[in-house]
Amino acid sequence: MLSKTTGKPPRPTPGFGGLRRFRTPGISAVLLLAAFVVFAAFTLIAAGREFLPYSSAKPILDVQRDHLPAALQNADATKWAAWARQEDETIRARLEQGDLDSMVNLLLYGTSFTQQPRIRMESLTEASKTGVLRSRVDDLVAGLRSPGDNERLVFLNGLLRSKGIDPGAPGATGEFLYKNLLRVLEERKTLAARAAEAKPASLLDRASLFADRGVSLDTSILPDFSIEQTLRDLKKRGVLREGQVARVAVIGPGLDFIDKNEESGYDYYPQQTLQPFALYDSLVRLGLAKNNAVSLSIFDISSRVIDHMQRARARNNTGYVIQLPRDIARPWPPELISYWRSLGDQVGTAVAPIRPPKIFRPLNGGQGLETRAVRIRPDVVLACEPMDLNIVLERLNLAAADRFDLMVGTNIFVYYNAFEQTLALENAGAMLKPGGLLLTNDRLAEVPGGRSSMRLAGTTDVRYDDHGVSAHEPVGWYQKLVIRN
Numbered sequence: 113m114l115s116k117t118t119g120k121p122p123r124p125t126p127g128f129g130g131l132r133r134f135r136t137p138g139i140s141a142v143l144l145l146a147a148f149v150v151f152a153a154f155t156l157i158a159a160g161r162e163f164l165p166y167s168s169a170k171p172i173l174d175v176q177r178d179h180l181p182a183a184l185q186n187a188d189a190t191k192w193a194a195w196a197r198q199e200d201e202t203i204r205a206r207l208e209q210g211d212l213d214s215m216v217n218l219l220l221y222g223t224s225f226t227q228q229p230r231i232r233m234e235s236l237t238e239a240s241k242t243g244v245l246r247s248r249v250d251d252l253v254a255g256l257r258s259p260g261d262n263e264r265l266v267f268l269n270g271l272l273r274s275k276g277i278d279p280g281a282p283g284a285t286g287e288f289l290y291k292n293l294l295r296v297l298e299e300r301k302t303l304a305a306r307a308a309e310a311k312p313a314s315l316l317d318r319a320s321l322f323a324d325r326g327v328s329l330d331t332s333i334l335p336d337f338s339i340e341q342t343l344r345d346l347k348k349r350g351v352l353r354e355g356q357v358a359r360v361a362v363i364g365p366g367l368d369f370i371d372k373n374e375e376s377g378y379d380y381y382p383q384q385t386l387q388p389f390a391l392y393d394s395l396v397r398l399g400l401a402k403n404n405a406v407s408l409s410i411f412d413i414s415s416r417v418i419d420h421m422q423r424a425r426a427r428n429n430t431g432y433v434i435q436l437p438r439d440i441a442r443p444w445p446p447e448l449i450s451y452w453r454s455l456g457d458q459v460g461t462a463v464a465p466i467r468p469p470k471i472f473r474p475l476n477g478g479q480g481l482e483t484r485a486v487r488i489r490p491d492v493v494l495a496c497e498p499m500d501l502n503i504v505l506e507r508l509n510l511a512a513a514d515r516f517d518l519m520v521g522t523n524i525f526v527y528y529n530a531f532e533q534t535l536a537l538e539n540a541g542a543m544l545k546p547g548g549l550l551l552t553n554d555r556l557a558e559v560p561g562g563r564s565s566m567r568l569a570g571t572t573d574v575r576y577d578d579h580g581v582s583a584h585e586p587v588g589w590y591q592k593l594v595i596r597n
């Protein structure tokens with residue numbers, strides 16, 4: 113979500129955690145760097161995953177007393193542990209609804225199962241009158257019945273079955289598609305009304321807009337651009353220094369199944385994740401990290417994200433290809449276009465992109481898609497280690513030396529209420545080195561009264577200016593406090 117401009121963010125106190133430097137880039141240094149990455153991955157596996165302990169939750173429960181769920185009123189350690197387990201299940205259960213939302217996005221924008229034009233939300237009534245919607249539903253029903261090797265359809269076929277719907281029964285499948293389309297439409301209306309009424313406390317505050325929505329895996333290049341611009345800003349301000357970042361975590365990288373926004377909703381290439389590779393790429397481009405000296409943890413609650421990354425790592429000699437389409441008709445600012453052009457050049461090599469289907473070609477009305485593809489190097493893929501972790505409730509019990517220099521979580525905390533956001537902030541803080549940073553495009557409430565281990569140190573307001581309309585995305589930098597005795 114893009115928001116209007118902010119004023120200048122306050123300057124943070126420097127004091128970012130200690131990092132290593134390698135003087136000579138000879139063979140021994142390269143071996144040392146590789147050994148470091150393997151060692152870092154090993155220590156992470158060895159680290160225990162635990163629920164946020166009651167002792168850390170208590171200050172948050174105390175200050176949020178009036179806003180707590182009933183099960184946490186007058187909580188003690190036992191009540192807290194029971195609630196955390198239950199809440200973990202509740203959060204994970206939201207993924208299914210997110211998958212059903214993706215099914216609707218596929219119905220409207222997908223091109224892998226139909227020749228019908230894509231349908232914009234605004235032109236749904238028209239598409240219904242002309243029969244385009246009906247034809248798309250029929251084509252998707254047929255695709256779901258016989259998915260072949262279309263991985264998106266194979267996944268949805270399994271999802272339907274898990275809901276007791278036989279994809280071979282066209283009536284039930286069509287009805288299910290329409291029912292979910294209507295639900296998504298209603299939900300969009302509610303969200304739009306909520307957004308119009310919201311009184312955000314600050315520009316970064318997105319008022320937990322998606323707190324009762326299904327958790328989706330949607331991802332695109334845009335948040336990665338925001339993060340690169342923020343890192344650039346942090347370097348310029350001296351908050352981050354050359355070669356300073358080695359241990360990194362991405363919270364919720366997502367999986368590009370088909371985006372909820374039509375402008376990045378594509379299904380003509382295999383499902384892909386972008387953020388871990390884009391972040392590694394940005395860190396090297398900006399000189400904040402050394403190539404081959406980054407260990408990158410991926411935390412997610414989605415088994416689809418985790419399995420996807422594990423499979424990518426298992427194919428360890430082939431690397432990982434990312435497809436980067438750009439709709440020429442979209443008014444991207446020059447900085448974003450140049451980011452799109454360079455994305456991946458520090459971590460891979462350009463390869464021939466998959467050709468988009470005819471529907472995207474200029475003859476069909478649009479200006480068409482410009483496309484790039486990059487094969488990410490195997491060592492970079494192997495440096496990215498996925499792990500199941502619910503950031504709202506869980507943390508890794510890391511030794512001080514193994515904690516992260518930098519964590520990134522975009523378009524994730526907007527799915528949670530203020531209480532859950534505070535829990536997540538504390539969990540991230542527990543895994544950061546003193547002075548380490550969490551970058552996110554949401555305002556996360558700190559525990560008041562100076563009892564938080566994290567504080568908002570500043571904001572970078574990323575510009576998406578185009579056609580005279582001022583569009584911005586603020587990214588907050590939360591810093592782990594440096595405790596001095």
Ligand SMILES: C[S@@+](CC[C@H](N)C(=O)[O-])C[C@H]1O[C@@H](n2cnc3c(N)ncnc32)[C@H](O)[C@@H]1O
Pocket residue numbers: 203327328329330331332335363364365366367387411412413414417501502503504521522523524527
């Ligand atoms: C909407 S996607 C955002 C993807 C990417 N960060 C981006 O900005 O494009 C949300 C991602 O966060 C993950 N996620 C949601 N809640 C989470 C939680 N409590 N802990 C860890 N991951 C979570 C989802 O599974 C998904 O991968």
